[in-house]
Amino acid sequence: MAGMVIDFDCHAESSAPYSFTARISIDGPNARYDVLEGMHPVFNPKITVISRDEGETLIIIDHKLRTYFIRKSHSMSGPLSTWKAPGTIEESKVSFDVARVEERETIAGRQTQRYDARADYDLRMKLEGEKMSAHVKSEATFWTIDARNDALPFGLEFAFKSGFDSLDHKVERRLPRIGIPLRQKVSVTRTISGGSPITERFDATATKVTEQKLDFALFQPPMGYQFKEPTFGFE
Numbered sequence: 733m734a735g736m737v738i739d740f741d742c743h744a745e746s747s748a749p750y751s752f753t754a755r756i757s758i759d760g761p762n763a764r765y766d767v768l769e770g771m772h773p774v775f776n777p778k779i780t781v782i783s784r785d786e787g788e789t790l791i792i793i794d795h796k797l798r799t800y801f802i803r804k805s806h807s808m809s810g811p812l813s814t815w816k817a818p819g820t821i822e823e824s825k826v827s828f829d830v831a832r833v834e835e836r837e838t839i840a841g842r843q844t845q846r847y848d849a850r851a852d853y854d855l856r857m858k859l860e861g862e863k864m865s866a867h868v869k870s871e872a873t874f875w876t877i878d879a880r881n882d883a884l885p886f887g888l889e890f891a892f893k894s895g896f897d898s899l900d901h902k903v904e905r906r907l908p909r910i911g912i913p914l915r916q917k918v919s920v921t922r923t924i925s926g927g928s929p930i931t932e933r934f935d936a937t938a939t940k941v942t943e944q945k946l947d948f949a950l951f952q953p954p955m956g957y958q959f960k961e962p963t964f965g966f967e
Contacts, residue, residue: 734943734944734945734946735757735758735759735760735943735945736757736912736943736944737755737758737941737943737944737946738756738758738840738914738938738940738941739753739754739755739756739840739939739940739941740755740936741936741939742754742936743936744812744932744933744934745932745934746813746932750772750775752767752768752770752771752772753767753768753770753939754768754775754936755768757946757950758881758912759883759950760882760883761784761786761882762784762883762948762951763782763783763883764781764782765780767779767780777795778794779792779793779795780792780795781793782952783883783890784951786882787805787883788804788805789802789803789804789805790802790804790808791952791953792962793953794962798956799959799960800953800958800959800960801960801961806897807895807897808895809894810892810893810918810934811890812891812920812934814868814920814921814922814930815868815895815896815920815922816894816895817855817857817922819857819864820855820856821856823853823856823896824856825852825853826851826896826899826902827850827851827852827853828849828851828902828906829849829850830848830849830906831847832845832846833846833847833848837875839875839915839938840914840939840940841941842877842914842938844876844877844914845875845876845877845910845911846874847874847875847910848872848873848874849870849871849892849907850871850872851869851870851892852867852868852870853867853868853894853896853899854866854867854868855867857924864925865924865925866925867923868894868920868921868922868923870894870918870919870920870921871918871919872891872892872916872917872918873916873917874889874907874910874913874915874916875913875916876910876912876914877911877912877914877941879911879912881908881911882908888912888913889903889907889913889916891918891934892918914938914941915935915936915938916934916935917935918933918934918935919931919932919933920932920933
């Protein structure tokens with residue numbers, strides 16, 4: 733079966749907003765993210781991220797240094813920091829739901845089906861010896877094509893990854909069934925008790941979709957690149 737290559741325009745609204753364009757190559761349980769334009773420390777053309785094993789393993793490649801390193805993604809959250817909070821001890825009252833909406837739209841020349849997703853949970857925190865609580869609410873909309881998606885949900889829908897197994901396992905069971913998203917809009921709002929809500933958003937829209945045979949070498953570090961742990965944090 734042919735793989736799929738999708739170009740996306742991506743935008744994040746946070747305390748430090750950023751935009752980038754990316755090319756996503758998907759084949760079976762593997763996906764590769766090449767940034768075409770962008771100035772973010774991670775989302776820039778010098779960095780490639782390969783997602784293997786249905787998103788369980790990430791290979792992060794630095795083309796400038798010709799090096800790479802590997803991380804397991806189970807405890808990682810996506811690009812929105814509001815999934816978590818400082819001093820988090822545990823989460824509770826976790827809920828997740830996704831519903832098909834009777835709305836279709838043509839994106840990058842493909843007919844898509846809309847799905848709305850929602851997640852909620854409470855956080856228990858401890859900061860400088862003081863116990864605190866917070867509530868996190870996420871709302872997302874996905875416009876998807878009916879295509880096999882073994883690399884998902886955390887190969888392509890990483891923006892909807894909280895980093896908490898209790899929620900991520902629910903997402904893993906349900907999101908892959910809705911198809912490959914050509915547009916996704918994810919917002920995550922965190923409210924710490926006694927404080928104001930903080931919301932971050934991530935949007936990605938496909939501009940081009942092609943099907944082509946992909947060599948497995950595309951999902952491995954390039955020949956000659958050396959394994960090396962980074963000097964910056966990547967957790």
